[in-house]
Amino acid sequence: MNEFNELIDILRKVTRTKLNIPKSFLTGEEFEDFAREVLFPKEVYDLLHKTHNYKQNSQDFVEDSLLPDFKFRNRDLxxxxxxxxxxxxxxxxxxxxxxxTKIHESKKRTHxxxxxxxxxxxxxxxVEILPQSQYNRLLELNIKQRVLICIGLYYExxxxxxxxVIPIEHLTTNSIHIYDLENYIVPNNYTVIPDRIAEFYxxxxxxxxxxxxxxxxxxxxxxxxxxxxxWQRNRVFKSEMNYCHSCGKKHKSSVARPNCIECYKKNINVVFDI
Structure with a gap:
């Protein structure tokens, strides 16, 4: 009976601890655990820094908590x-x-x-990814040390x-459209490949x-x-555009020929090692 009462006390303590943590922090901390255990596991990434959790900061705020959640190092690279x-x-x-979309699909749309x-x-x-103040702070930190944002989107x-996983400088503001994240997706339940991180450098x-x-x-x-x-609406493959894809200079480009002549020559030299 004593063992049963002890078990009940433990459960009460755990329940009280969970209830005292705001829901947003709880899901956020769970996603942090997922990031460490699955996306950036200790077998591949050394942990150099971890920010204090909600419970620790609620008792005594730690200044290091202004840093990102983790700092990792890949041993191989x-x-x-x-x-x-x-x-x-x-x-x-x-x-x-x-x-x-369904409402608009039910009828023929004008331009x-x-x-x-x-x-x-x-x-x-x-979606707002970061508060504005945190976005500004991490952009400043990114000048000295690479900062990547690991975003978890849950769909019921x-x-x-x-x-x-997206470099913070790829965020033009502190918010992003969910469709604009498609190039940064990580296959679920897979480790982030170190070569992919290196590419961000x-x-x-x-x-x-x-x-x-x-x-x-x-x-x-x-x-x-x-x-x-x-562009897809017209499907004019050679329709005239405004800029060079590589250098960004004003240029009469197209989907068929996206680079200016100077960048085209550079790419040809690299591809064929001329």
């Missing part, structure tokens, strides 16, 4: 980087997008309605968390040939998502 974990439930957002639909999807699909319909930033937004170097798709959708 000898690269160090910070990871800030953020967990967001996008069920409501995705349901709103699905509902909005004006197409534009309005895209604007509304952009509006309701944008699939009962799954979709993890993404290379200067691979390129430009959308239509609006000059910073995107990855993709000669086969040199447009950002929004401009790509606009």
């Amino acid at each position: 000898n690269i160090e980087f910070y990871i800030e974990c953020k967990y967001r439930d996008i069920t409501k957002i995705q349901n709103n997008i699905d509902e909005l 004006e309605e197409e534009i309005l639909l895209e604007k509304n999807i952009n509006k309701i699909g944008t 319909k699939t009962k799954n968390i979709y993890p993404y 290379l200067d691979k930033s390129s430009n959308c040939i239509s609006c000059k937004k910073t995107i990855e170097n993709r000669l086969q798709q040199p447009l950002c998502r929004e401009c790509h959708f606009n």
Whole structure:
């Protein structure tokens, strides 16, 4: 009987501890555990720093808590980087997008309605990833040491968390549209490959040939998502664009020929080792 009472006391303590932690912190800390155990496991990444949790900070705030959640080092490549974990439930957002799309699909849309639909999807699909003050602070830290944001998006319909890893400088603001994260997804329940982290150290930033937004170097798709959708409507492969994909200079480019002549020659030299 005494053992039973002791067990009840333990359960009460655990329950009290969990109830005292705000739900947002609880899910966030659970995602941090997932990031350490699955995405950045100790077999591949050494842990150099870990920020104090909610319970520790509620008793006595530690200044180190202003740093990102983790600092890791990969032993093989000898690269160090910070990871800030953020967990967001996008069920409501995705349901709103699905509902909005379904309403518009039920009738033939005019060009004006197409534009309005895209604007509304952009509006309701944008998620704040970081508070503005934290975004500014981590951007400043990123000058000295690489900072990556590990984002977990939970969607109730699939009962799954979709993890993404994105360099903070790829965030043009403290918010991002959920569709703009597609190039940064990590296969669920898999370790983040160190080579992928190393790629973030290379200067691979390129430009959308239509609006000059910073995107990855993709000669086969040199447009950002929004401009790509606009281009898809016309499907004019050689329609004239405004910028060079590689250097960003003003240039009469196209999806067929995204680079200016100088960048084209440089790429040819690299590919064929001329």
